[in-house]
Structures are given as C-alpha cells and as structure tokens.
Amino acid sequence: MCRHLAWLGAPVSVASLVLDPPSGLLVQSYAPRRQKHGLMNADGWGVGFFDGAAARRWRSAAPLWGDASFASVAPALHSSCVVAAVRSASVGMPIEASASAPFTDGTWLLSHNGLVDRAVLPASPHAESTNDSALLAALIFARGMDALGDTVSGVAADDPNARLNILAGNGSRLLATTWGDTLSVLRRADGVVVASEPYDDDPTWQEVPDRHLVEVDGTDVRLTPLKGS
Ligand code: GLN
Numbered sequence: 001m002c003r004h005l006a007w008l009g010a011p012v013s014v015a016s017l018v019l020d021p022p023s024g025l026l027v028q029s030y031a032p033r034r035q036k037h038g039l040m041n042a043d044g045w046g047v048g049f050f051d052g053a054a055a056r057r058w059r060s061a062a063p064l065w066g067d068a069s070f071a072s073v074a075p076a077l078h079s080s081c082v083v084a085a086v087r088s089a090s091v092g093m094p095i096e097a098s099a100s101a102p103f104t105d106g107t108w109l110l111s112h113n114g115l116v117d118r119a120v121l122p123a124s125p126h127a128e129s130t131n132d133s134a135l136l137a138a139l140i141f142a143r144g145m146d147a148l149g150d151t152v153s154g155v156a157a158d159d160p161n162a163r164l165n166i167l168a169g170n171g172s173r174l175l176a177t178t179w180g181d182t183l184s185v186l187r188r189a190d191g192v193v194v195a196s197e198p199y200d201d202d203p204t205w206q207e208v209p210d211r212h213l214v215e216v217d218g219t220d221v222r223l224t225p226l227k228g229s
Contacts, residue, residue, distance in 0.1 A: 003028040003041055004085040004111040004167045008174045008216050009191010015074035018084050021199035029064040029086040034182045034197040041086035044100035048109035049079035050171040055104050059097045081171045083109035090115050099129035103137035108170045110137050113181050114163030149213040152177045153227040174216035183208040192216050
C-alpha cells in the first residue's frame with residue numbers, strides 16, 4: 001500500500017506539499033496516520049509535476065526520508081499540478097524506481113494506492129514495471145481517463161479483493177477513485193489537495209466515502225458513486 005497526494009491550483013513548491021507539512025508524505029513514509037495496510041512506505045517514492053505541458057518525474061526505489069538531494073531541490077520546484085506518492089511494495093512485487101508512482105502516458109500522471117491480482121490485468125507493452133500498479137496504470141491509460149470509473153469498477157468485479165484508489169492529474173484536472181482505502185480533500189484558498197490522508201490537522205479536510213469518483217476542475221470538486229458500490 002502506499003500514500004499519495006495531488007495538487008491543482010496556483011503554482012506552489014513541491015517541498016511545501018510533500019516535505020514541509022507536519023504529516024505530509026515525508027512523515028507518512030515512516031509514520032502514516034490512516035494507513036490500513038502496511039506500517040510504513042519505505043520501498044520508494046515518486047514526485048511528478050507539470051512544467052507547462054510537460055509531465056516531469058523524479059522517482060526512486062529508496063525511502064523518501066533518506067533523499068538529501070531531493071530535499072535540497074524540492075523547494076525550488078514549483079508547479080500548479082503535482083502528483084506524488086510514497087510506496088510500500090506488496091509481497092512479490094519488484095522494488096525499483098520504475099515501479100514507483102506516478103506512472104505516465106505523457107499526458108497524465110497517475111498513482112495507485114492498493115493491491116490487485118495481476119492475473120486479472122492484461123499484459124501491456126506500455127507497462128513501466130511488472131508490479132500490479134504499473135499494469136493497472138497501463139490498462140487505465142489504454143481505456144482512457146474518461147473511463148476511469150468504469151475501469152475501476154470492472155477490475156473490482158474481476159478481483160473482488162482488489163483495492164483500487166487511483167489519483168491522477170493532467171495539469172488542469174485531477175481524477176481520483178476510492179475503492180478500499182482512505183482519501184481526503186482539502187479546499188484551500190489557492191487550490192485543492194487530494195490525499196490519502198490529511199497532511200495536517202486543518203478541520204476542513206473532508207473524507208471521501210468509499211467507492212467514489214472524485215473530479216477536480218479548477219476549484220470545483222465533484223463526487224460520484226462508482227458502479228458496483
Ligand atoms: N500493490 C502496490 C505495489 O506493490 C503497493 C503499493 C501501492 O499501494 N501502490 O506496487
């Protein structure tokens with residue numbers, strides 16, 4: 001399992017989202033507060049952000065807390081759309097940078113928090129790694145992001161034990177699903193945060209109910225129940 005976070009709003013530094021908050025992804029990498037599966041997220045991390053239309057990523061197979069180079073550079077990276085994750089690899093999955101979210105098709109940055117039986121996912125030449133999350137990302141990209149809700153419901157029907165929390169951004173929109181794990185939304189004056197768990201104790205964080213699709217367009221946040229819920 002993993003923890004992930006996305007931002008859509010005014011340009012802010014990556015450090016202000018990922019490293020600085022009192023319970024941000026950095027702290028969640030060793031002390032998550034709401035994680036249901038796994039104790040910590042030490043098997044890698046990834047930060048993706050849009051630089052104009054270009055999706056850029058920095059990923060690693062090592063714990064986020066040990067990366068002094070990223071901590072030095074992150075305050076200088078600014079973006080209006082960020083997708084970041086810390087990873088706890090599921091049993092049997094490879095630990096390598098390419099298995100860490102966010103995955104990309106060049107247009108979207110996408111993270112998966114959960115677990116799915118790889119036997120229900122089609123093989124894809126576009127999968128970045130052989131872990132379940134990379135295969136699932138390739139399937140979601142192949143079906144198209146407009147079909148995200150249907151793809152998640154369909155995979156869940158094929159694997160009833162699957163946990164399928166997806167979080168994705170394309171520079172102007174965020175899309176997320178809840179299927180088996182936690183997700184919260186914070187509406188700030190300068191933008192919207194969608195995250196596996198609140199990064200601070202602000203009382204205005206709102207929990208997303210399970211089995212929902214979240215769509216963020218500008219400051220508009222829409223929640224829709226998923227099929228099969
Ligand atoms: N199943 C994922 C993996 O091993 C676990 C990490 C996550 O929640 N994305 O890649």
